[in-house]
Amino acid sequence: MMSPIFKQYQTLLQTDLFEYAPLVHCITNEITIESVANALLYTNAKPIMADDPREFEEIFQQTDALFLNLGNLSADRDQCLSIANRLAQQTQKPVVLDLVGLAASKLRRTLAQDLIETYGVVVKGNLSEMRTLCGLTSNGRGVDGGASDQTEAALTELTKGLQDLARKRPEICFLGTGPTDVVVTHDTSLWLKNGVPEMDQFTGTGDIVGGLITSFLGRGLTPLTAVIVAVSYFNICGETAVAQGRQPLGLADFRQQILNNLSLLKQEQWYEKIKGAFK
Numbered sequence: 001m002m003s004p005i006f007k008q009y010q011t012l013l014q015t016d017l018f019e020y021a022p023l024v025h026c027i028t029n030e031i032t033i034e035s036v037a038n039a040l041l042y043t044n045a046k047p048i049m050a051d052d053p054r055e056f057e058e059i060f061q062q063t064d065a066l067f068l069n070l071g072n073l074s075a076d077r078d079q080c081l082s083i084a085n086r087l088a089q090q091t092q093k094p095v096v097l098d099l100v101g102l103a104a105s106k107l108r109r110t111l112a113q114d115l116i117e118t119y120g121v122v123v124k125g126n127l128s129e130m131r132t133l134c135g136l137t138s139n140g141r142g143v144d145g146g147a148s149d150q151t152e153a154a155l156t157e158l159t160k161g162l163q164d165l166a167r168k169r170p171e172i173c174f175l176g177t178g179p180t181d182v183v184v185t186h187d188t189s190l191w192l193k194n195g196v197p198e199m200d201q202f203t204g205t206g207d208i209v210g211g212l213i214t215s216f217l218g219r220g221l222t223p224l225t226a227v228i229v230a231v232s233y234f235n236i237c238g239e240t241a242v243a244q245g246r247q248p249l250g251l252a253d254f255r256q257q258i259l260n261n262l263s264l265l266k267q268e269q270w271y272e273k274i275k276g277a278f279k
């Protein structure tokens, strides 16, 4: 059966969404920086990883969008994320804020609040991180989401919490990732259902999603469609990797194959496999 989401966005999805190669400025964590850069390259975007504020003014003149990721903070990175976000606000450059490990420390929560107050176009994290953002109890551990934040009741609670935030900030699209992905703007809420459990078992999948969303903002998609396209494309790459793999599929092989698919599936009608529904 055709997903209502595919139906709604069919005309857009059938254009070549990957055609333009946006230059994407990323300030992200050292753990997964290479995965994010390659995921962008594999999908016909151009990454530049740059976190020295002395060059921001020049870099901002060249880039299409900005990715800010809280994964691995330091005093310098803290400053640099704030400076970049303020510049983005001043130049109205689309920005994705990735709230990695939000429940782990007060430092992350304070920084995230400051960044969001200044500016944001897409604000994302895993389901547990987004529960923390909404002031709901969160069962995340470190940078990973917790299973009890992924039940139907918890998803409904998070959707309501994000709707409250979106009413106050109608320009922002909020995304919580997990087995089901919750997407909320001031007038639209939906749950996306693609992906496989293996995607939670190698590091950086959330960071890759953040980078990909940024690239679609840089291609001029609205925040909502950039989120739908990036999450669904990556998750369908994961589903395809499992279907292609010999069982038992080791996680290093799964990682290799999902990354291969990032470069390959865009030539195919991947979007017909989108699963999800409006809420």
Ligand SMILES: Nc1ncnc2c1ncn2[C@@H]1O[C@H](COP(=O)(O)OP(=O)(O)OP(=O)(O)O)[C@@H](O)[C@H]1O
Pocket (backbone or CB within 6 Å): 100, 125, 126, 127, 143, 144, 145, 177, 178, 179, 180, 181, 194, 195, 196, 197, 198, 199, 200, 202, 203, 204, 205, 206, 207, 208, 209, 231, 234, 235
């Ligand atoms: N159990 C699952 N089933 C299906 N898809 C999943 C599952 N877990 C994660 N995903 C998908 O994997 C991607 C990353 O989501 P996840 O919530 O794991 O991010 P994250 O915890 O921020 O990742 P990381 O911190 O490792 O960068 C999303 O596209 C999400 O839909």
Ligand SMILES: Cc1ncsc1CCO
Pocket (backbone or CB within 6 Å): 029, 031, 032, 071, 072, 100, 143, 203, 204, 206, 207
């Ligand atoms: C493991 C880890 N620690 C901080 S960031 C990161 C990568 C997942 O975002």
Ligand SMILES: [Mg+2]
Pocket (backbone or CB within 6 Å): 126, 143, 144, 145, 199, 200, 201, 206
């Ligand atoms: Mg995860």
